[in-house]
Amino acid sequence: MNERLRSMASHRLFWPVAVLVVMLAVNTIYRPGFLAVEVNNGHLYGTPIDILRLSAPLILVGLGMTLVISTGGIDLSVGSICAISGAIACLHISQAPDQNSLVTVFTALAMALGAALVLGAWNGVLVSVIGIQPIIATLILMVAGRGLAQLVTEGQIITINSGPYRALGLGHLLTLPLAIFIALGAALLIAALTRRTALGMIIESVGGNREASRLAGIRSARMVFLVYVVSAACAAVAGFMMTANVSSADGNNAGLWVELDAILAVVIGGTSLAGGRFYLSGTILGALIIQTLTTTVYAMNISPQTALLFKAVVVIAVCLIQAPEFRAKLGRRRRGGPPSPSSAPQPQKEEVTA
Amino acid sequence: MTDSRPVLTMTGISKSFPGVRALHNVDFRLFPGEVHALMGENGAGKSTLIKVLTGVYGIDEGTITLGDEQVAFSGPMQASAAGVSTVYQEVNLCPNLSVAENIFIGREPRLLGAVRWGEVRRRARQLLTRLDLDIDVTAPVASYSLAVQQMVAIARAIDVQARVLILDEPTSSLDATEVAQLFRVMRQLRDEGIAILFVTHFLDQVYGIADRITVLRNGTLVGEYPIAELPQLALVEKMIGKELDVLERLEEQPRRELAAVEGGTPFVAVSELGRKGAVAPFSLTIHAGEVVGLAGLLGSGRTEAARLFFGADRADRGEVTVNGKPTSLRNPVQAIEYGIGFCSENRRAEGIxxxxxxxxxxxxxxxxxxxxxxxxxxxxxxxxxxxxxxxxxxxxxxxxxxxxxxxxxxxxxxxxxxxxxxxPRLLILDEPTRGIDIGAKAEIQKLVVQLSDGGMAVLFISAELEEVLRLSHKVAVMRDREMVAQLDNDDTVDAERVMQTIASGSTRKEASQ
Structure with missing residues (x-):
């Protein structure tokens, strides 16, 4: 490897980007028109655009999850919060006389967002004030939240016919889907909030060593509380998109398992589950990888029975490729050929690329 | 006493971390039946050398030979299986497991897959007897003192037919009798032919037990010397690479009189401040520009008292005034607002x-x-x-x-x-010099003097009485979680007097009040 390549390969986003590029390449080989984008009716259409649009909810949930994981926590309740916020918004719109009224839609969004903030605060209090382990604390709402969503929808699927609401999922702005701008806007907002102020460092500090942070004068508990509220807010907006995509709210299935995809996106993006440093751009890449994988499964006509297994295999491969230790082992085997007995106790001289 | 052939040879070892060159072309030899002190300042590469040896880190360059074989361990487990065992500075035991379980964890004697607990206990007892230690092996490790825990860690290390025993600052949290006990065990193991690599910052201990010394500085080898050929002063000079006059000048520096610093309203005054289960109520004043020493043995309540000053723990009784105004220090945020800073003794858990x-x-x-x-x-x-x-x-x-x-x-x-x-206007330093070398220690002491001359109040906690006495205007003595005395640090006070106060637990509040 020459110097430039090596310094590129040591960038923390190198492997996620490489994985994404390989996936797109495989798809293009399989189906040459995969990357084609066409203009229709003043809007851009094509698989890459679809991937961007469909990954928007996951990006949103992933951004919130990144902050939570950075503090050393985890938020399992985001899927349920998606369902609840979607249900509240759709319920309000379905009961309104004019479903296309902007006032109605914005009221619905505000109500649902407010509810989500309360739920986030609930998580935050459980974790930061009462001190329950995050995985247990948010598990409560993960399970109970589905019930709440069912209560809101009264066990039915609420269908709505609201142009402004549908636009959240399917609308366009400047030739691109609106959802992309919403996700991008949220990403920029969170990035500005954390990186233009000292908030990011303080969150990382709490995640790195909570007691030491407290003794340095940081209100650690307050920071932990805050990230769960932010996570819930992100989940709520994601819930709007999911329900807007299908113009209906299904308390059972909206946002189902999105928490797991979000955690995966965060980890692929390079943020450690142990907390500490976080990487928003990495999470966005991770979400794109996951959505590309889902799209690939559909595009390749892989049968639904084997689709999950296929996804699992790819995810394992992605995780292995990202692990520096695994790459070191792989590299040794490739370079060294069959190890001769005398070379076995040699000191290991690996080129560590990460 | 030493064999002619080394049991362990490290040649040309280099190791870098991102942004740091930790070791550069270092050679190191260890002979059977010797205690070999590895000396150097902080960051000289002592810990890295040990971690490279035991396979915690890989090496960039160089070779390690154990006996006749070239080795490269993949980790401490493999190293100890090959006879290179390590006991770390921070005791690495599972506090909730029993002594016997800790000794045999990961290599329990088994029969058909089931652990033979009777055998585990019997062998644990046997091992500890060899170390002159008579304790209940079924009790949790946490119920014993640090010194005993250290011995348990050593027992675990030597059970695996160790040829090389590495002791990385084993004495930093032990008191004098415990150190003596440890040294007796070390001598016994040495006489059995085990090669002991000993890392410490205490010079007296090196001259008390080591046979040879290897000195590192800035990741490079300074040299290897028989103990008789390297007097203490020469050792220190080799470690810090400069003349020692810094430290000596500090010794001679005149300290301002207590009366001079204790004028006016104290910056912080506490009266009958206490916390149940942590420290009995005590009263203390700290003025701007004053250094107050907190002396006492480990666990005497020094840290607990200091934490109340910072709001790290909440006092459940007593009064606090800052600048003459009554207040309470409920949390660190509030203490920091008043201009109080706190350097914890536990830098890993509560610092960095x-x-x-x-x-x-x-x-x-x-x-x-x-x-x-x-x-x-x-x-x-x-x-x-x-x-x-x-x-x-x-x-x-x-x-x-x-x-x-x-x-x-x-x-x-x-x-x-x-x-x-x-x-800050008051800086609380809890054991700021523990586990650090002479050069840095002198720098920190010098800094404390400078800061207090500049008007900062300092609450200085240290287990080393000389250090406390050198810096403080006033010494508060702690014993059994109680403040038993406050001494003006004038000519009549010396380490012996403080030690007597600690020992006798005299409750006379002398001089200062």
Whole structure:
């Protein structure tokens, strides 16, 4: 490897980007028109655009999850919060006389967002004030939240016919889907909030060593509380998109398992589950990888029975490729050929690329 | 006493971390039946050399030979299986498991897959008898003192037919009798032919037990010397690479009289401040420019008392006045607002944020005080960080390496910088010099004198009485979680008198009041 390549390969986003590029390449080989984008009716259409649009909810949930994981926590309740916020918004719109009224839609969004903030605060209090382990604390709402969503929808699927609401999922702005701008806007907002102020460092500090942070004068508990509220807010907006995509709210299935995809996106993006440093751009890449994988499964006509297994295999491969230790082992085997007995106790001289 | 052939040879060892060259072309030999002291300042590479040897880190260059074989261990487990065992500075035992379980964890004698617990206990007892230790092997490790825990760790280390035993600062939390007990065990093991690699910062201990000394400085080898050929002064000079006059000058520095610093309203005065189960009610005043020493044995309540001053723990009784105004110190945020800083003795658990860079660790307290909405401008950060890296000679002088890549002493200096940057009016230093070398120790002591001359109040806690006496205007003596005496540090007070006070538990409040 020459110097430039090596310094590129040591960038923390190198492997996620490489994985994404390989996936797109495989798809293009399989189906040459995969990357084609066409203009229709003043809007851009094509698989890459679809991937961007469909990954928007996951990006949103992933951004919130990144902050939570950075503090050393985890938020399992985001899927349920998606369902609840979607249900509240759709319920309000379905009961309104004019479903296309902007006032109605914005009221619905505000109500649902407010509810989500309360739920986030609930998580935050459980974790930061009462001190329950995050995985247990948010598990409560993960399970109970589905019930709440069912209560809101009264066990039915609420269908709505609201142009402004549908636009959240399917609308366009400047030739691109609106959802992309919403996700991008949220990403920029969170990035500005954390990186233009000292908030990011303080969150990382709490995640790195909570007691030491407290003794340095940081209100650690307050920071932990805050990230769960932010996570819930992100989940709520994601819930709007999911329900807007299908113009209906299904308390059972909206946002189902999105928490797991979000955690995966965060980890692929390079943020450690142990907390500490976080990487928003990495999470966005991770979400794109996951959505590309889902799209690939559909595009390749892989049968639904084997689709999950296929996804699992790819995810394992992605995780292995990202692990520096695994790459070191792989590299040794490739370079060294069959190890001769005398070379076995040699000191290991690996080129560590990460 | 030593064989002619070394049991362990390390040749041309080099090791780098991102931004840090930890070892450069270092040679090291260890003979059977010797105690070999590895000496050097913080960041000299002692810990790295040990970790390279035991396979915690891979090496960039060089070879390690154990017996006749060239080796490269993949980790401490493999190393100890090959006869190279390590006992670390911080005791690495599972506190909730029993003594016997701790000794045999991971290699329990088994029969058909089932652990033979009777055999585990029997062999554990046997091993501890060999170390002259008569304790209940079924009791949890946490129920014993640190010294006993240290012995248990050694028992675990030598059970695996160790040829090489590495003791990485085993004495830093032991008192004198415990150290003597440890040394007896070390001599016995040495006479059995085990090669012992001993790392410590206590020079007296080196001359009490070591046969040979290897000195490292800045990741390079200074030399290997028989103990008789390297007097103490020469050793220190080789370690810090400069003349010792810094330290000596400090010894001679005149201290201002207590009366001179104790005028006017005290900066902080506490009266009958206490916390149940932590420290009995005590009263103490600290004036601007005054250094108050807290002396006492480990566990005597020094740290507990200091934590009340910082609001790290909440006092459940007593009164506090700051600048003459009554208040209560409920949490660190409030204490910091009053201009109080606290350097914890437990820098790993309560001090550094390992992932964050040196820069971020340094500005953390200042940033927290400003609130997250007002980030410190990058240029100001650079100025501050550069200033303190230089002032405290922190190595490596790179603000962007993660602080976990620094040696213990340099991490300590980073923490010190974190608080100095906030320009506190009272700085609480809890064992700021523990586990750090002479050069850095002198620097920190000098700094304390400078700061107090400049009007900062300092609450100085240390297990080393000489150090407390050298710096303090007033010494408060703790014993069994109670403040038993306050002594004016005048000519009549010396280490012996303080020791007597600790021993007798005299409750006379002498002089100062």
């Amino acid at each position: 944020i390992p992932d964050l860079s040196v820069r971020e660790n340094m500005i953390l307290a200042m940033q927290a005080a400003r609130g997250w909405l007002r980030p410190i401008p990058r240029r100001r950060q650079d100025e501050l960080v550069e200033q303190y890296i230089k002032a405290l000679s922190i190595r490596p002088a790179n603000p962007d390496v993660p602080v976990r890549n620094l040696s213990g002493g340099n991490q300590q200096k980073v923490l010190l910088a974190r608080w100095l940057i906030t320009e």
